[in-house]
Amino acid sequence: MRGFLTFQILWELGKERLNGQQIAERISKRRGSKPTPGTIYPALKDLKERGLIEGVKEGNQVIYRLTDVGQQGRDEAARYFYQAFGDIAEECKVIIVHIDDCTKC
Numbered sequence: 175m176r177g178f179l180t181f182q183i184l185w186e187l188g189k190e191r192l193n194g195q196q197i198a199e200r201i202s203k204r205r206g207s208k209p210t211p212g213t214i215y216p217a218l219k220d221l222k223e224r225g226l227i228e229g230v231k232e233g234n235q236v237i238y239r240l241t242d243v244g245q246q247g248r249d250e251a252a253r254y255f256y257q258a259f260g261d262i263a264e265e266c267k268v269i270i271v272h273i274d275d276c277t278k279c
Contacts, residue, residue: 184248191239
């Protein structure tokens with residue numbers, strides 16, 4: 175698994191089937207800036223080529239979903255993310271709550 179964008183895409187597709195624009199919007203809500211088409215679509219293509227996601231044409235858009243391999247990849251990435259950053263996330267939450275600036279805590 176490489177890159178935080180890959181993890182974010184797999185995370186969002188683990189919740190529901192989405193098109194590329196919807197994925198970009200979900201990522202934008204989390205990080206404050208929307209990935210450009212030149213960033214999101216090459217990442218989707220790479221994930222599809224690696225068998226982690228599938229895309230099905232519905233009308234004029236492609237709807238993506240996780241494959242079984244993609245679900246395993248997302249789970250492994252989540253374990254790694256929590257192992258590497260879980261303590262930092264918890265400490266950040268304490269700081270943010272303390273300064274009363276947390277809309278998602």
